Amino acid sequence: MANTTLTANYVLRSLISQWCETNGIEAPKRSSQPNKPMPACSSSERANIDALLSKLCSPDPEEQRSAAAELRLLAKRNAHNRLCIAEAGAIPLLLSLLSSSDLRTQEHAVTALLNLSIHEDNKASIMSSGAVPSVVHVLKNGSMEARENAAATLFSLSVVDEYKVMIGGTGAIPALVVLLSEGSQRGKKDAAAALFNLCIYQGNKGRAIRAGLVPLIMGLVTNPTGALMDEAMAILSILSSHQEGKAAIGAAEPVPALVELLGSGSPRNRENAAAVMLHLCSGEQQLVHLARAHECGIMVPLRELALNGTERGKRKAVQLLERMSRFVVQQQEEQESNSRLQATVAQVFPQAPEQVQEREIPDQLESPASQYPTLL
Numbered sequence: 001m002a003n004t005t006l007t008a009n010y011v012l013r014s015l016i017s018q019w020c021e022t023n024g025i026e027a028p029k030r031s032s033q034p035n036k037p038m039p040a041c042s043s044s045e046r047a048n049i050d051a052l053l054s055k056l057c058s059p060d061p062e063e064q065r066s067a068a069a070e071l072r073l074l075a076k077r078n079a080h081n082r083l084c085i086a087e088a089g090a091i092p093l094l095l096s097l098l099s100s101s102d103l104r105t106q107e108h109a110v111t112a113l114l115n116l117s118i119h120e121d122n123k124a125s126i127m128s129s130g131a132v133p134s135v136v137h138v139l140k141n142g143s144m145e146a147r148e149n150a151a152a153t154l155f156s157l158s159v160v161d162e163y164k165v166m167i168g169g170t171g172a173i174p175a176l177v178v179l180l181s182e183g184s185q186r187g188k189k190d191a192a193a194a195l196f197n198l199c200i201y202q203g204n205k206g207r208a209i210r211a212g213l214v215p216l217i218m219g220l221v222t223n224p225t226g227a228l229m230d231e232a233m234a235i236l237s238i239l240s241s242h243q244e245g246k247a248a249i250g251a252a253e254p255v256p257a258l259v260e261l262l263g264s265g266s267p268r269n270r271e272n273a274a275a276v277m278l279h280l281c282s283g284e285q286q287l288v289h290l291a292r293a294h295e296c297g298i299m300v301p302l303r304e305l306a307l308n309g310t311e312r313g314k315r316k317a318v319q320l321l322e323r324m325s326r327f328v329v330q331q332q333e334e335q336e337s338n339s340r341l342q343a344t345v346a347q348v349f350p351q352a353p354e355q356v357q358e359r360e361i362p363d364q365l366e367s368p369a370s371q372y373p374t375l376l
């Protein structure tokens with residue numbers, strides 16, 4: 001490998017955190033072993049960075065724009081540059097440019113911050129500088145590319161659990177939902193990734209649901225193109241564990257689409273579809289969803305998933321099969337009971353009773369209320 005610098009798989013880490021939360025297990029701690037020390041900036045590198053930072057403070061908008069663009073490229077290049085740029089004091093200066101009226105300068109600045117945030121050591125510096133409100137401002141008001149990179153910045157920062165709480169309280173979630181609705185394809189993907197990460201924290205699920213995330217996600221799930229299906233199902237699985245989320249998902253008539261995914265989706269989407277169905281088939285509306293699932297023929301794909309799915313998919317499928325089986329047995333017992341009742345009635349009353357003459361009907365019927373005990 002030409003470059004041996006490793007970048008953490010944040011999505012995988014978030015999925016592990018979500019699984020630990022769902023199963024009541026403490027998330028694994030990060031290794032306390034110190035990372036390999038990064039070589040210090042050379043004098044020439046530091047001089048170049050300092051010159052760029054001076055231009056960021058220039059009254060000339062053109063100099064600001066060009067300096068922000070060059071820092072963006074430097075920070076993209078490697079981890080060494082990211083650390084050197086942050087240590088030189090670039091973060092507060094870049095943050096000040098997020099409110100620039102020049103959209104290109106704003107775009108370069110937020111993208112430079114995104115690239116800096118990839119380095120673990122820089123996340124704390126960005127958060128402690130009060131970056132989130134300024135990043136959210138760009139997310140709402142910037143160019144499309146700036147909004148995409150603002151969403152990606154929030155995703156990068158939100159891999160730290162305590163930052164999920166801080167970001168969720170700044171109004172970022174409604175802005176991300178808007179980007180998911182109206183953004184470019186890349187913007188929607190960045191917004192979905194950030195929303196997935198933020199919604200791992202229970203307190204952010206309600207914010208996302210109230211911001212109208214569920215109808216958007218259901219639109220993606222039922223989209224014939226299948227665009228963003230993986231992201232949509234991952235988010236739906238998280239939200240279905242929240243009471244408000246389960247109600248909102250249930251109101252969107254999700255069962256036919258989920259049953260179809262169980263039979264023909266990717267392994268990950270099949271397990272998430274089973275997880276959502278399992279949440280729906282518990283609680284107040286479970287009989288409605290169980291009946292609809294039975295109508296849609298859920299038993300066949302469920303049995304197949306229980307045999308050949310992922311480990312999580314198998315567990316969810318087995319649990320759901322147990323509930324479906326109990327429901328089917330109860331339905332059969334009710335039908336048999338009704339059939340026996342009808343047969344008994346037919347034996348007692350083999351012929352239709354003669355029409356009662358009008359004079360046989362008393363003027364006033366006795367109230368049935370006296371037949372029942374008074375409730376206290």
